[in-house]
Amino acid sequence: MxxxxxxxxxxxxxxxxxxxxxxxxxxxxxxxxxxxxxxxxxxxxxxxxxxxxxxxxxxxxxxxxxxxxxxxxxxxxxxxxxxDSEEEVFGELKVTTTTGFGSLWLVPRLAKFYEKYPDLKIDLMLEERVLDLPMREADVAIRMKEPSQADLIRKRLMGVRMRLYASPDYLRMHGAPEVPEQLTAHRLICQNPRAPQVSAGASLVAHLMTYQPHSTLTVNNYFGVLQGVLAHLGIGVLPEYLSHDFPEMQRVLPEVESNEVPVFLAYPEELRQSRRIAAFRDFVQAEIAAQRRQQRGKAAE
Structure with missing residues (x-):
């Protein structure tokens, strides 16, 4: 033909x-x-x-x-x-991840990545839909569960748990609940049960709803939940990695948390030798390691 x-x-x-x-x-x-x-x-x-x-x-x-x-x-x-040359990292890199992780964790860290690789062009696709990596809808993905598609290289980055947070102003105005039953006096901010989300987070929200919060604010992504917490609207269900970048938030009911959510980085087998993907993978891993070291340092203080 x-x-x-x-x-x-x-x-x-x-x-x-x-x-x-x-x-x-x-x-x-x-x-x-x-x-x-x-x-x-x-x-x-x-x-x-x-x-x-x-x-x-x-x-x-x-x-x-x-x-x-x-x-x-x-x-x-x-x-x-x-x-991809042996010495340079350039061209376009198509990255996909969830709206929450991409907008709240990844994007704020990309300035350092661009400093190191100024000629790289990143096309960041933030959505809950799982893009088809073997069909090159994206080059690399960061997902909150292990990808099931065949012919992918997978790397477990970390584990995340969903926890409860509130602003100091909200807690001064309404007090901090000491047991889950006291959520009946508070507004719960969480992802909409109908919105795509990790099952561990949905299970935690379903459990919290059994305590019949006084009021609720549901949003279809964690960015909106975070904004609600920072605006002193209530107690939010948020991934723990946000506590590093938003230290003003206070954890509420520390005994309450979800099961661990695994975070994976994946890319097609055929891009195993890609310098761009290697650079991005190493950068993300280094940022996660740095965050862990800082958290251990604070815990030791």
């Missing part, structure tokens, strides 16, 4: 238009159209339904687009490995 025709087909399928594909490929619309017709003739199949508002893939076109999309991802992976 002609690679050039497949490249043009992929551009048309992705753009949904002969004109837009031609602009991307620096080809005329008529040249693109001729290549598509020739490909359809060689396959003996119609690849597009042609409408006034654009092109829609036929069933056969969808099958071919799935194949060219996979080929494109593999070629991008190969190109990324080729671009």
């Amino acid at each position: 002609d690679w050039d025709k497949l490249r043009i087909f992929h551009a048309v399928a992705d753009a949904g238009s002969l004109t837009h594909a031609g602009e991307r490929l620096n080809l005329s619309q008529s040249a693109v159209s001729r290549q598509i017709r020739a490909l359809e003739e060689s396959l003996g199949a119609t690849l597009f339904h042609r409408h006034a508002r654009g092109l829609i893939l036929t069933e056969q076109g969808e099958l071919l687009f799935d194949a060219t999309r996979a080929m494109t991802k593999r070629l991008e992976a190969a190109a990324a490995r080729i671009r």
